[in-house]
Amino acid sequence: MNVEWYIVLSALLFCTGAVGILIRRSPMVILLCLELMLNAGNLALVAFSRMVGNQEGQVFAIVVMVVAACEVVVGLGLIVAIFRRRLPLNVDDLRELRG
Amino acid sequence: MEAVLFFLAALGALGGAMGVIAMRNPFYSVLALIVHLFSLAVLFLLLTAAFVAAAQVVVYAGAVMVLYVFVVAYVGGGGESAWEPIPGQRFLAPLLGIALFVELSVAVLSSALLALGTHGPDVEAGFGDPAAIGTLLLEKFLLPFEASSILLLLAAVGAIVLAGRKREETA
Numbered sequence: 001m002n003v004e005w006y007i008v009l010s011a012l013l014f015c016t017g018a019v020g021i022l023i024r025r026s027p028m029v030i031l032l033c034l035e036l037m038l039n040a041g042n043l044a045l046v047a048f049s050r051m052v053g054n055q056e057g058q059v060f061a062i063v064v065m066v067v068a069a070c071e072v073v074v075g076l077g078l079i080v081a082i083f084r085r086r087l088p089l090n091v092d093d094l095r096e097l098r099g
Numbered sequence: 100m101e102a103v104l105f106f107l108a109a110l111g112a113l114g115g116a117m118g119v120i121a122m123r124n125p126f127y128s129v130l131a132l133i134v135h136l137f138s139l140a141v142l143f144l145l146l147t148a149a150f151v152a153a154a155q156v157v158v159y160a161g162a163v164m165v166l167y168v169f170v171v172a173y174v175g176g177g178g179e180s181a182w183e184p185i186p187g188q189r190f191l192a193p194l195l196g197i198a199l200f201v202e203l204s205v206a207v208l209s210s211a212l213l214a215l216g217t218h219g220p221d222v223e224a225g226f227g228d229p230a231a232i233g234t235l236l237l238e239k240f241l242l243p244f245e246a247s248s249i250l251l252l253l254a255a256v257g258a259i260v261l262a263g264r265k266r267e268e269t270a
Contacts, residue, residue: 003215005105006146008207012113018199019192020120022195024120028167029128032128032129039159046146046151049146051217051219053220056239058148058151058232059240062151062154062236063243065154067250069158071254072167077261077262080261
């Protein structure tokens with residue numbers, strides 16, 4: 001398969017994640033959509049690394065995975081903290097920090 | 100054969116992604132994301148990235164998703180309110196998503212990267228296997244490797260500080 005196909009698929013997955021972030025209200029699902037977008041970026045990185053025949057792009061993909069794992073851990077910690085304080089788990093209600 | 104596998108995996112990845120944003124219950128969203136991650140691992144294998152595919156399945160579909168399932172089970176999947184602060188957000192957002200996709204596709208298809216239309220160069224058998232990636236990580240990318248391990252440690256400490264129960268709350 002040509003590399004083009006992988007890149008277009010990755011763009012499609014990225015847009016799906018972006019739409020999810022715009023239409024969903026639950027912070028948990030928004031974190032899942034962030035995962036979708038990061039994974040789309042990973043797919044593009046690995047596809048480009050295959051295109052130039054260089055393995056270093058795959059190392060970048062692994063670093064992206066590490067960052068995504070950190071983001072998930074901190075995000076889920078925040079969700080648990082919000083839940084403990086009996087606040088609503090809805091990004092539209094949690095708008096006090098908004099500028 | 101490769102094309103069939105690509106389209107099956109692409110269908111799985113897209114279906115999983117759609118499932119994540121369409122499911123009402125966050126628990127089903129997590130399950131859809133697991134389908135998505137497994138399909139992506141197949142795509143990584145097609146791109147001869149064996150180690151990334153293995154890490155995807157073990158780290159993501161294994162560890163991270165278990166974390167998600169625990170938190171969803173702890174918090175519970177509440178229904179989302181229908182109140183919209185921006186009128187028409189539900190209809191506007193997919194339109195903007197489609198616009199973004201068209202934009203990205205135009206950028207890809209009209210780019211000057213001639214190699215995009217090829218399969219990529221032929222690579223030797225060890226391309227992207229754990230030995231090659233491990234050598235790269237420990238020799239050329241040693242500093243980023245150590246930095247990411249410190250980042251993971253900081254994230255773990257941060258999560259404990261954020262979510263940990265305070266003494267006075269339990270008393």
